[in-house]
Amino acid sequence: MKRSFILLMSLFIILLAGAVAMAFTGTYTPGTGINGTPHDLRQGQPGGNYPAMPADALNRICVWCHAPHHAYKLSTSGGAGTGPEAPPDYTYLPLWNHAVTTQVFAPYDPGPDKPLSGSKYPQSVDYFDKVGSVSLLCLSCHDGTVAVNEYGHAPQDTRSRSSGGSTIAVQYKIGKDGYLLNHHPIGFDYDSVAAEDPEIYDSATAQFGTTPVSNYLWNGKMECSTCHAVHNTGNSGEKFLYVSDANSNLCLSCHAKGSKTP
Numbered sequence: 723m724k725r726s727f728i729l730l731m732s733l734f735i736i737l738l739a740g741a742v743a744m745a746f747t748g749t750y751t752p753g754t755g756i757n758g759t760p761h762d763l764r765q766g767q768p769g770g771n772y773p774a775m776p777a778d779a780l781n782r783i784c785v786w787c788h789a790p791h792h793a794y795k796l797s798t799s800g801g802a803g804t805g806p807e808a809p810p811d812y813t814y815l816p817l818w819n820h821a822v823t824t825q826v827f828a829p830y831d832p833g834p835d836k837p838l839s840g841s842k843y844p845q846s847v848d849y850f851d852k853v854g855s856v857s858l859l860c861l862s863c864h865d866g867t868v869a870v871n872e873y874g875h876a877p878q879d880t881r882s883r884s885s886g887g888s889t890i891a892v893q894y895k896i897g898k899d900g901y902l903l904n905h906h907p908i909g910f911d912y913d914s915v916a917a918e919d920p921e922i923y924d925s926a927t928a929q930f931g932t933t934p935v936s937n938y939l940w941n942g943k944m945e946c947s948t949c950h951a952v953h954n955t956g957n958s959g960e961k962f963l964y965v966s967d968a969n970s971n972l973c974l975s976c977h978a979k980g981s982k983t984p
């Protein structure tokens with residue numbers, strides 16, 4: 723009895739230590755760039771919990787996500803060029819080097835009893851197109867199907883490739899099992915929604931600080947990068963957010979549900 727308790731406790735401590743070791747523990751200032759943030763995955767940094775395999779002798783930052791050569795190609799390349807072809811849904815590949823997710827995602831849905839008619843219907847989410855390519859890039863680490871430390875392809879220099887198996891810690895897992903139903907909707911044309919929903923500001927009126935939200939749409943669509951600045955540049959909010967969610971000001975930038983608190 724006592725022994726199994728000790729065994730259980732030590733297992734618990736090991737698990738706890740594992741969880742603590744994985745999650746980002748540092749602090750950083752919004753808008754000051756990627757260095758020292760959770761997206762700075764270099765060894766020796768607070769975000770360096772998913773080491774490159776083998777270690778990158780140059781200890782680079784960008785290589786986890788981008789490479790200067792032989793990065794992913796559009797599926798329409800027809801076999802031309804070098805490097806791997808990304809799946810067809812990847813229609814935006816900024817020199818993309820990180821291994822990509824092929825998981826199928828189910829979009830946001832509040833449930834079968836959402837308003838299907840009446841005056842609340844236009845405010846109900848019914849505009850989903852598909853998870854945009856820019857969001858698929860995020861989900862390639864954040865859905866937990868692809869290891870954070872899996873990047874690079876032949877014929878790149880072997881130093882630009884990593885074949886680790888460490889998937890992202892659960893707090894940061896968005897879209898696990900393809901389930902996006904309980905995450906803020908993305909993948910829809912913002913202005914089409916604003917035109918129907920009287921309590922959504924249009925993308926010129928909705929502002930993050932003094933910048934219209936239209937600046938953060940991807941081919942007109944709302945995606946992960948509409949709220950988050952992946953490189954921690956141009957943002958003033960915590961968690962890479964373009965504006966802080968203090969007093970819910972982030973939400974009140976788009977949702978006409980009250981006034982922002984200065």
Ligand code: HEC
Pocket residue numbers: 756761762783784785786787788816856859860947950951952953
């Ligand atoms: C954790 C992944 C990640 C890392 C690390 C990263 N990027 Fe990016 N980068 C992205 C994603 C995702 C996009 C497209 C989405 C976006 O811009 O929001 C992007 C887009 C870009 C773009 C095109 C759009 C723009 O914002 O200018 C450039 C240029 C770029 N990155 C440069 C860099 C450089 C240089 C580094 C290293 C100092 C770097 N990135 C590190 C993920 C990353």
Ligand code: HEC
Pocket residue numbers: 832844845846847848849906907912915916919922928935944948949967972973974975976977
């Ligand atoms: C960039 C603009 C923007 C920001 C920021 C934003 N939202 Fe949204 N949100 C939208 C749009 C557009 C929709 C889709 C509305 C529709 O379909 O009519 C939406 C949908 C929703 C829904 C689903 C409504 C339904 O019918 O099921 C909720 C709830 C919600 N947002 C809450 C929030 C909260 C809370 C925040 C802050 C953490 C937030 N939003 C931040 C634009 C935004």
Ligand code: HEC
Pocket residue numbers: 744745746747760761769771772786787820856857859860861862863864870890891894946947950951952960961962
């Ligand atoms: C190369 C893998 C990778 C890609 C691609 C990536 N992330 Fe991350 N992201 C991480 C890791 C790793 C963490 C920290 C997890 C940890 O410390 O355990 C993180 C943390 C975050 C955080 C939390 C920041 C904080 O202050 O706590 C946000 C928000 C985030 N990512 C958003 C995004 C968005 C949005 C994109 C796409 C535009 C993206 N990420 C693309 C790996 C990635």
Ligand code: HEC
Pocket residue numbers: 857860861864893894895896897906907908945946947948949950961963967972
């Ligand atoms: C409507 C704006 C909005 C959109 C769109 C959005 N997020 Fe977030 N995200 C937030 C806010 C607000 C937080 C902070 C939540 C908190 O602190 O509890 C956050 C937190 C996070 C975190 C950190 C979780 C944590 O607990 O530390 C990650 C990772 C993340 N988002 C990734 C994503 C990814 C990936 C997408 C696209 C699939 C996305 N976000 C789309 C607003 C958004």
